[in-house]
Amino acid sequence: MSSGRAHADRRALAAGERRFAILLVAPALLVLLATTTVPIAFLIWNSFQTINLAMPFLDGFAGLANYRQMSGDPAFWHSLQLTAIYTGSTVVMQLVIGLGLALLVLQIPRGQWLFRIFAILPIVLAPVVVGLFWRTLMFAPNFGMIDFATRALGLGTVNWLGSPTPALVSVIVIHTWQWTPFAFLVLLASLASLPEDLYEAARLDRASAWRRFIHITLPLLRPAIVIVIIMRAMTALSAFAAIYAATGGGPGTATEILNLYAYRISFTQLDFGYGSALAVALLVLTLAVSGFLFRIRTAGSGP
Amino acid sequence: MSSTRRRPATLRRVILTVAAALILFIWAFPVLWAVVVSLKSESEVLAYPPSVIFEPTLRNFRDALTGNLSIASSLMTSIILATATTVLTIILAVPAAYAFARLRLPARQGLGFYTLVTQMIPPVGLVIPYYLILNRVGLLDTYTGMITVYLTFSLPFAIWLMVSYLEDIPREMEEAAYLDKASRLQALWHVILPQIRGGIGVTTVFVFLNAWNEFLFAVQLGGNRIRPVTVAMHNFVSIEQTLWAKLAAAALVAMLPVIVIGILAQRQIVKGLTVGAVKGGGRR
Amino acid sequence: MTTRAITQGEVILEGIVKNYGTFRALKGIDLRIAPGEFFALLGPSGSGKSTTLRVIAGLEVPDAGRMLVDGTEMTFAPPGERNVAMVFQNYALYPHMTLEQNIGFPLKMDGVPKAEIAARVQDAARKVRIDHLLARRPGQLSGGQQQRTALARAIVREPRLFLLDEPLSNLDAQLRLETRIELKRLHASLGVTTIYVTHDQEEAMTIADRMAVFRDGEIMQIGAPAEVFGRPDTLDVAAFIGSPPMNLIPARIEGGEAHFPGWRLALPGAPAGDVVVGVRPGRIRLADDGLPGKLLLSENLGEAMLLNVDVDGTLVKLRLPDVSPIAEGTAVRLAFDGSDILLFDPETRRRLDWPEMESRP
Numbered sequence: 030m031s032s033g034r035a036h037a038d039r040r041a042l043a044a045g046e047r048r049f050a051i052l053l054v055a056p057a058l059l060v061l062l063a064t065t066t067v068p069i070a071f072l073i074w075n076s077f078q079t080i081n082l083a084m085p086f087l088d089g090f091a092g093l094a095n096y097r098q099m100s101g102d103p104a105f106w107h108s109l110q111l112t113a114i115y116t117g118s119t120v121v122m123q124l125v126i127g128l129g130l131a132l133l134v135l136q137i138p139r140g141q142w143l144f145r146i147f148a149i150l151p152i153v154l155a156p157v158v159v160g161l162f163w164r165t166l167m168f169a170p171n172f173g174m175i176d177f178a179t180r181a182l183g184l185g186t187v188n189w190l191g192s193p194t195p196a197l198v199s200v201i202v203i204h205t206w207q208w209t210p211f212a213f214l215v216l217l218a219s220l221a222s223l224p225e226d227l228y229e230a231a232r233l234d235r236a237s238a239w240r241r242f243i244h245i246t247l248p249l250l251r252p253a254i255v256i257v258i259i260m261r262a263m264t265a266l267s268a269f270a271a272i273y274a275a276t277g278g279g280p281g282t283a284t285e286i287l288n289l290y291a292y293r294i295s296f297t298q299l300d301f302g303y304g305s306a307l308a309v310a311l312l313v314l315t316l317a318v319s320g321f322l323f324r325i326r327t328a329g330s331g332p
Numbered sequence: 333m334s335s336t337r338r339r340p341a342t343l344r345r346v347i348l349t350v351a352a353a354l355i356l357f358i359w360a361f362p363v364l365w366a367v368v369v370s371l372k373s374e375s376e377v378l379a380y381p382p383s384v385i386f387e388p389t390l391r392n393f394r395d396a397l398t399g400n401l402s403i404a405s406s407l408m409t410s411i412i413l414a415t416a417t418t419v420l421t422i423i424l425a426v427p428a429a430y431a432f433a434r435l436r437l438p439a440r441q442g443l444g445f446y447t448l449v450t451q452m453i454p455p456v457g458l459v460i461p462y463y464l465i466l467n468r469v470g471l472l473d474t475y476t477g478m479i480t481v482y483l484t485f486s487l488p489f490a491i492w493l494m495v496s497y498l499e500d501i502p503r504e505m506e507e508a509a510y511l512d513k514a515s516r517l518q519a520l521w522h523v524i525l526p527q528i529r530g531g532i533g534v535t536t537v538f539v540f541l542n543a544w545n546e547f548l549f550a551v552q553l554g555g556n557r558i559r560p561v562t563v564a565m566h567n568f569v570s571i572e573q574t575l576w577a578k579l580a581a582a583a584l585v586a587m588l589p590v591i592v593i594g595i596l597a598q599r600q601i602v603k604g605l606t607v608g609a610v611k612g613g614g615r616r
Numbered sequence: 617m618t619t620r621a622i623t624q625g626e627v628i629l630e631g632i633v634k635n636y637g638t639f640r641a642l643k644g645i646d647l648r649i650a651p652g653e654f655f656a657l658l659g660p661s662g663s664g665k666s667t668t669l670r671v672i673a674g675l676e677v678p679d680a681g682r683m684l685v686d687g688t689e690m691t692f693a694p695p696g697e698r699n700v701a702m703v704f705q706n707y708a709l710y711p712h713m714t715l716e717q718n719i720g721f722p723l724k725m726d727g728v729p730k731a732e733i734a735a736r737v738q739d740a741a742r743k744v745r746i747d748h749l750l751a752r753r754p755g756q757l758s759g760g761q762q763q764r765t766a767l768a769r770a771i772v773r774e775p776r777l778f779l780l781d782e783p784l785s786n787l788d789a790q791l792r793l794e795t796r797i798e799l800k801r802l803h804a805s806l807g808v809t810t811i812y813v814t815h816d817q818e819e820a821m822t823i824a825d826r827m828a829v830f831r832d833g834e835i836m837q838i839g840a841p842a843e844v845f846g847r848p849d850t851l852d853v854a855a856f857i858g859s860p861p862m863n864l865i866p867a868r869i870e871g872g873e874a875h876f877p878g879w880r881l882a883l884p885g886a887p888a889g890d891v892v893v894g895v896r897p898g899r900i901r902l903a904d905d906g907l908p909g910k911l912l913l914s915e916n917l918g919e920a921m922l923l924n925v926d927v928d929g930t931l932v933k934l935r936l937p938d939v940s941p942i943a944e945g946t947a948v949r950l951a952f953d954g955s956d957i958l959l960f961d962p963e964t965r966r967r968l969d970w971p972e973m974e975s976r977p
Binding site: 046049058060066071072130134140143146147149150151153154157164166169210211214218219263266267269270274291296301304305308309311319 | 348349351352355356358359360361362363365366369377378380381382424425427428430431432435436437438443446447449450452453454455456457458459460461462463464465480481483484487488491516517541544545546547548552561562565566569576579580583586587590591593594595598599601602605606
């Protein structure tokens with residue numbers, strides 16, 4: 030038999046599997062291409078246009094004008110700063126509280142299932158409903174539980190959502206409340222799967238609880254921690270509904286993270302060109318942050 | 333763990349129990365308080381300090397379902413939207429995940445990375461172009477438009493979740509099936525699919541929850557004809573600032589499906605979160 | 617069944633090469649397996665025996681060479697078209713199907729009518745004595761029962777080839793012995809060509825008609841077990857076969873004598889030069905005149921004693937029927953007969969034969 034034919038037969042066999050594979054992925058990938066990539070391309074294209082639904086007579090190619098406007102726009106830099114504060118503080122708090130709780134719950138011999146059920150509750154709620162619940166039931170003056178608590182403690186009424194700094198603190202608290210259970214559940218599952226014998230060995234070596242935590246638990250938990258950070262950061266960067274429902278970005282622009290700013294410019298000011306440019310900035314920021322975090326992850330994982 | 337821990341001192345146990353109870357309370361409080369508020373009459377709601385003992389009424393729930401503030405039609409919309417999104421997502425994602433996980437797919441790494449990146453697109457980056465596109469093609473405020481948009485977040489997520497379930501199935505399964513004269517499609521249908529029913533279940537739960545809870549796309553690209561419960565809830569507050577008891581009742585009704593699913597599928601959700609977290613980035 | 621003339625199931629491999637990236641897993645495998653034969657592929661892990669089996673099954677496509685079954689080229693035929701059945705190391709039973717559905721699956725895929733499937737499944741299950749378990753799922757079975765189910769799924773289709781990939785390795789020792797006998801019995805009654813991968817030489821020796829010894833992607837030797845055991849072709853096979861394997865002691869042949877440090881052994885006609893002398897542990901005895909050495913360790917095997925002796929830096933093992941203990945560190949002398957040894961060329965690593973050796977019984 031000629032080797033040429035063998036080669037052709039081998040290729041035909043591999044091609045059969047490839048064809049089948051392509052047939053299976055094609056629908057999903059075509060849908061993804063059409064529903065995500067085409068709109069993103071359109072978004073980027075729009076960011077170089079003047080598109081103002083209020084003043085359609087001005088529409089046309091704008092070059093880098095939107096981006097130039099962005100670099101000189103104090104509201105943009107302010108929203109970027111808020112994004113950093115919001116994302117950084119919520120991720121850190123979720124991680125610290127979630128890990129602390131997981132360690133605590135692990136010491137409770139019975140009833141862990143109760144925690145899992147209660148932890149699910151905030152996660153499954155729609156963020157917009159969470160925002161509404163907190164805005165009304167918790168923070169509302171003369172009605173909310175937190176207002177009631179501060180008054181009972183003699184601190185008087187704080188207009189939580191009505192003044193800039195308390196409002197920012199409030200939306201951070203809301204986000205942390207909703208998503209800490211995620212970190213908690215993932216870290217609890219990871220902790221429960223750590224090999225017991227390592228701890229026994231460490232105890233035989235007379236390592237203190239703190240040293241066991243630093244030298245055994247944390248390194249073993251590292252992959253789970255990094256992935257929690259990645260996923261939580263992605264959620265925080267694109268947080269919208271809870272803030273929108275609780276403060277609408279206000280008072281003024283006190284809680285208007287970049288996400289909400291891009292939304293307001295587009296849909297309230299109807300400046301879709303500039304709004305697109307802001308959304309592109311958020312997209313770039315998100316991909317940069319996740320790229321950076323993924324790099325940390327692969328750099329740290331051993332062989 | 334308990335066997336290797338030191339004998340817990342009584343004080344330690346008390347502190348742990350109190351701390352644990354406090355956490356449970358904080359997580360449950362807004363929902364529990366919403367239940368309390370929803371059972372009050374509108375006048376009772378405004379009592380200060382808030383009353384705990386009162387005569388409960390189901391009026392608010394009746395109004396939430398039947399009155400002129402009813403969210404019944406929104407519930408229907410949410411059911412249609414979330415179900416259609418889930419069904420379409422599973423149909424598209426499972427075969428794709430199979431190709432990613434098991435077959436010699438050309439440019440697999442590149443395509444996998446592409447899928448991962450699409451999952452990270454901030455929704456605001458999509459809602460802006462989609463508004464212009466759907467407006468132009470006349471699909472604003474239609475099921476077709478909304479389901480299309482919902483696929484943008486459900487599909488990449490579902491593919492990745494399913495890949496991690498498929499990778500757990502031993503390769504010999506297909507090999508045995510091939511030797512048993514099964515075609516590739518028969519191996520997938522008769523041998524693989526029945527073994528990933530659990531994973532499909534978890535994915536279904538996640539996609540359904542996410543579609544049910546979605547707000548940004550719904551409020552901007554739907555709104556009138558297509559008004560899911562999340563949008564209805566938001567409108568509720570904008571219209572009637574002070575009808576807090578009715579708001580609480582309506583919100584509880586709107587969230588009842590996801591709360592029930594969350595509690596029933598608690599184990600699966602935790603598994604999905606963990607699977608996604610441990611393997612989400614394509615660790616292997 | 618036993619009277620059926622065995623005319624099909626001949627397998628020929630010619631120059632099979634398989635690469636995984638830069639790793640060459642098979643370096644040119646040539647093999648002819650006769651119809652009805654029970655043929656073992658023996659070798660350590662990573663030697664290429666499983667890859668060869670997978671090439672025969674069609675689960676791997678070779679990079680060069682070809683494969684014929686009953687004279688028909690099958691190198692690139694998909695697994696389903698080869699009419700071969702395989703038992704996997706971990707059985708690969710379908711966990712969501714009952715045993716009945718598992719065993720019937722190949723028939724269902726083949727379009728066999730339902731009534732016939734039921735009858736044939738019953739028949740196959742009876743042959744491996746699991747017909748009372750058909751309603752269960754694999755997860756509810758012991759390892760031995762799962763193994764039988766996999767066998768039943770293989771025999772139900774009456775294939776022309778059985779491929780068994782380490783089928784006994786997941787069973788405990790007792791069950792392994794029983795199943796070994798059962799496999800042999802099954803083969804005798806079905807008469808289907810059976811190719812059997814194992815790393816356990818005892819398994820191969822007791823069960824196979826012939827075997828191929830694999831090492832580093834090559835076949836070192838093909839032959840009946842007794843032949844391979846008695847006359848290994850190379851130093852590598854000699855060092856692999858037997859438990860413990862043959863002792864390999866360097867020596868020099870001069871004037872029809874093997875010169876060891878401190879001892880000479882007459883070997884009339886043996887070619888002069890440096891050699892490696894191979895001798896089985898059971899063929900060495902303690903003697904007054906022999907190879908001088910020092911006892912390192914004696915292991916009591918119950919019915920025999922295994923002595924580890926240091927002979928001028930070479931570890932020599934000998935098995936003695938007599939179980940009286942000897943103190944470690946004792947100086948001993950080891951002797952063996954010229955008719956019990958083999959010679960190997962240390963350069964080519966191949967066995968050296970000479971006329972007087974060929975003529976011995």
